[in-house]
């Protein structure tokens with residue numbers, strides 16, 4: 086993995102690159118931020134940069150070290166996570182003390198290059214394992230670099246956090262996620278943008294929600310095209326929705342659509358030449374109220390409430406077709 090292959094996070098990557106260039110690399114880092122935005126890939130690229138013999142702002146990808154790093158078998162790169170070697174997560178989802186001891190042993194041997202330990206899910210360590218690992222962070226073996234990855238940094242021991250240089254990874258821009266989906270998954274622009282809008286800036290979330298995305302968009306289109314006051318159409322759609330396994334994803338999509346229409350209405354008004362064409366306040370209020378109605382319905386059918394799905398969807402669909410002409414017919 087090389088820095089050049091990572092999407093976004095230019096500022097964060099520059100901090101790491103410059104540390105390698107200046108020869109001033111700290112011994113411990115905490116990469117925090119949402120899951121699926123590139124923390125782990127950046128940690129691997131950083132590990133590569135620290136071990137490549139031809140480092141020139143990025144790992145070369147071709148020297149023997151880079152090639153070995155690419156196979157995942159380089160002795161200087163140690164990866165730890167709550168999953169075992171076969172990718173199975175531990176039943177309790179925690180990193181065990183035995184694994185921490187194993188790392189501590191590996192770090193005792195002097196390395197040609199820099200030993201890099203990447204701990205994925207650093208907030209998910211057995212308490213005894215976290216305490217043992219704290220000792221390694223307090224007295225790191227010479228030349229080693231420890232990178233903690235966490236999407237829930239509040240779950241880390243404060244004493245661990247205070248020993249680390251913090252690098253915060255923000256959600257990726259919607260356009261970057263959509264471009265990734267188009268380029269690597271061959272999605273059409275409309276579908277890529279729709280999934281990206283719901284991904285919260287996470288490629289992992291976007292990949293998970295790819296299944297059935299086109300079909301969900303079709304459901305949204307039908308809802309948007311329902312004529313105001315079309316009670317029969319609304320009840321039919323409500324019945325269909327209540328039987329779907331991906332109802333939660335659909336409701337999330339309907340919410341996102343209302344938010345996007347509100348945002349685009351405000352933006353259009355701001356850039357309009359005629360000040361009298363400002364987005365009507367009533368429209369924005371109505372979109373916000375509908376957004377809240379969808380979120381309310383979503384919560385009602387989830388635990389612990391478990392409201393009747395069909396009745397909840399009927400009430401929601403009837404609410405969404407109330408006559409507000411400015412909203413209807415605007416999709417995308």
Ligand SMILES: [Zn+2]
Nearest residue numbers: 137145148151
């Ligand atoms: Zn190299």
